[in-house]
Amino acid sequence: MPSTSPKRRQGGAALIVGLIMLVLITLAVTAGFTLSNTNLKSVGNMQNRNEAVAAANRAIEEVASSLLLPGVDGSPSLARPLATQSRVDINNDGTIDYTVDIAAPTCVRATKSTDTGGGGTAGPGGIGGNSSTSGSGLNALPDQYNTVWDISTSVTDAASGTVTAVRQGVRALLTKEQFEALCS
Known part of the structure; x- marks a missing residue:
């Protein structure tokens, strides 16, 4: 009589398990490979976005430093800032990495910062024009205006073609003539 041993029955179950x-x-x-690949793409996208913002900030700094350059004779500029384009090589390898389109800066807010009426005037940096500054000439300062300019940019990645928008406010101190020409 053939006997069925328990070992034979378990052999098939062990194979299936x-x-x-x-x-x-x-x-x-x-699943681990897919998750790590997704994380790698996410980190790459964040790096590209940070580089685009850095390129925009570089271009905004250029615009802010040349926002209201004086004329050749030293007189304050009364010309409205224009839209410009900046090409940025973020890693200094000789190829353009980002193209930054800068919209014409707009004056969005202005407050008077000095008053020639005498007495308690406040000059640049909050310097007072009272008796402690007598003889300093601060009472004779022309009217000046603290202005805030909106600079909007659109950054295009040369490699992928993706576009990132960056906006920044820039403060500029204007003379009365500049204020009337540019912010009114």
Whole structure:
């Protein structure tokens, strides 16, 4: 009489359990690879965005420093700032990485910062024109205006073509003539 041994019955079950475990391990490895690949893309996108913002800030600094340059004779500029374009090589390898289109800066707010009426005038930096500054000439300062300019940019990545928008406010101190020509 042939006897069925328990070892034969378990041999098939062990194979099936082993195959199921192998499939589960394969799925876990695949999920881990997909997750790490997604994280890598996310970090790459954040790096590209940060580089685009850095390129925009570089261009905004150029515009802010040349916002109201004096004329050749030293008189204050009365010319409205124009829209410009800046090409930025962010990693200094000789190729243009980003193109920054800068809209014409607009004066969005202005407040009078000095008053020639005498007495308690406040000059640049909040310097007072009272008795402690007598003889300093601060009472004779012309009217000046603290202005805030909105500078909007659109940054295009040369490699991927993606576009990032960056806006920044810039403060500028204007004379009365500049204020009337540019901010009224």
